[in-house]
Amino acid sequence: MRYSATIARLENEGSRAWELHARALEERRRGRDVILLSIGDPDFPTPPGIVDALVESVSRGDTRYGEVDGARELRHAIAERHARDTGTHVTWENVTVTPGAQGALFGAIMCLAQPGDEVVVPEPCYVTYDSVVQASGATLVSTPLRPERAFHLDPDDVAAAITPRTRVILINTPHNPTGAALGRDELEGLARLCRDHDLWLVSDEVYSRTLFDGRQHLSPCSLPGMASRCVVINSLSKSHAMTGWRVGWTVAPVAFARHMYNLALAIHYGLPTFVQTAAIEAVRGEHHEVAEMTRRYQERLDLICESLASCSNLAVVRPQGACFMMIDVRATGLSSMDFSWRLLEEAGVAVLACESFGRSAAGFVRLSLTASDDDLRRAGERIAGFAATLPGG
Ligand SMILES: Cc1ncc(COP(=O)(O)O)c(C=O)c1O
Numbered sequence: 001m002r003y004s005a006t007i008a009r010l011e012n013e014g015s016r017a018w019e020l021h022a023r024a025l026e027e028r029r030r031g032r033d034v035i036l037l038s039i040g041d042p043d044f045p046t047p048p049g050i051v052d053a054l055v056e057s058v059s060r061g062d063t064r065y066g067e068v069d070g071a072r073e074l075r076h077a078i079a080e081r082h083a084r085d086t087g088t089h090v091t092w093e094n095v096t097v098t099p100g101a102q103g104a105l106f107g108a109i110m111c112l113a114q115p116g117d118e119v120v121v122p123e124p125c126y127v128t129y130d131s132v133v134q135a136s137g138a139t140l141v142s143t144p145l146r147p148e149r150a151f152h153l154d155p156d157d158v159a160a161a162i163t164p165r166t167r168v169i170l171i172n173t174p175h176n177p178t179g180a181a182l183g184r185d186e187l188e189g190l191a192r193l194c195r196d197h198d199l200w201l202v203s204d205e206v207y208s209r210t211l212f213d214g215r216q217h218l219s220p221c222s223l224p225g226m227a228s229r230c231v232v233i234n235s236l237s238k239s240h241a242m243t244g245w246r247v248g249w250t251v252a253p254v255a256f257a258r259h260m261y262n263l264a265l266a267i268h269y270g271l272p273t274f275v276q277t278a279a280i281e282a283v284r285g286e287h288h289e290v291a292e293m294t295r296r297y298q299e300r301l302d303l304i305c306e307s308l309a310s311c312s313n314l315a316v317v318r319p320q321g322a323c324f325m326m327i328d329v330r331a332t333g334l335s336s337m338d339f340s341w342r343l344l345e346e347a348g349v350a351v352l353a354c355e356s357f358g359r360s361a362a363g364f365v366r367l368s369l370t371a372s373d374d375d376l377r378r379a380g381e382r383i384a385g386f387a388a389t390l391p392g393g
Pocket residue numbers: 040099100101102103126172175176204206234235236237238243247248
């Protein structure tokens with residue numbers, strides 16, 4: 001039987017990036033002591049007040065169809081939080097609730113790009129971006145994030161990638177996998193390009209609450225003239241340790257939200273109502289756990305840096321935010337793909353090769369900080385032991 005060309009396009013480098021993670025899981029199932037640092041899934045529990053809100057909601061029978069593009073009260077709560085965080089004026093009508101940030105990304109690109117269009121994406125980038133753009137039929141045009149700029153974006157590189165076909169620039173700040181958080185100058189440079197070339201800016205901000213060393217998040221939608229051409233994507237997955245709950249959203253112009261409604265109608269017909277009730281508690285409530293998780297990630301980062309300090313062939317790239325860190329493994333003489341597969345086989349630690357995220361990050365591997373302190377300490381020791389067996393070690 002025949003499958004569509006659209007679906008065939010979704011099998012690409014990004015989907016293959018998970019092969020090592022799948023193997024590590026399989027080995028663990030078979031009883032091997034494998035430390036999983038290959039996925040960004042917070043190991044902390046969802047704050048209890050949010051869980052209680054869900055249980056109460058289900059118990060009182062809140063189990064019928066909900067509003068397709070999100071419960072009105074949740075949309076209000078997200079709009080209030082967004083307005084407070086960015087200083088922009090938005091209402092519930094600007095907000096669409098989606099199944100995670102992933103649903104928001106898919107929806108945004110489906111709404112804005114079509115065959116013949118180009119979407120400019122700085123690389124390395126989150127592994128699903130390629131599939132999302134491919135699904136729309138548009139072409140992904142990548143632009144490098146360079147190691148020598150600590151993977152910070154250079155607006156001149158983005159400018160060089162713009163053609164008459166460009167419709168969207170898709171960015172992510174704080175960034176997975178590099179941990180770079182874009183500053184005002186970089187965002188102003190991007191905003192100028194968007195205004196000059198009449199482009200949309202899709203800004204994936206799922207790590208906006210996870211910034212290290214006292215940094216503050218800046219969303220490009222708050223820059224002059226940008227609210228009307230920005231789609232801001234966020235979710236509760238990382239900030240509130242709610243990856244499995246699948247609550248994300250877009251904040252964008254009202255006309256965009258109307259198209260998202262039609263898409264939601266066609267795909268999922270809304271999120272579970274009890275999940276949305278609990279999400280209101282997450283968005284409105286003060287949950288000290290959110291800041292606490294960031295503090296713990298930063299401690300874990302220090303812990304790994306300590307274990308690797310004596311490795312002359314490894315160099316840590318210190319992240320500014322998000323829940324990952326990268327290690328430069330180029331001095332070992334191995335590609336990041338070979339390094340990560342051998343590390344799994346020889347030392348039982350699963351990390352991802354950053355070349356799966358884009359060619360500019362070849363030679364780097366990504367470790368997730370979402371494992372216990374003990375696992376991270378053990379992983380640090382194993383990585384150091386493995387690196388010592390390699391050239392330069
Ligand atoms: C940059 C980025 N965007 C989006 C997502 C998807 O998040 P969600 O779980 O909210 O769908 C992730 C998940 O790791 C991510 O790292």
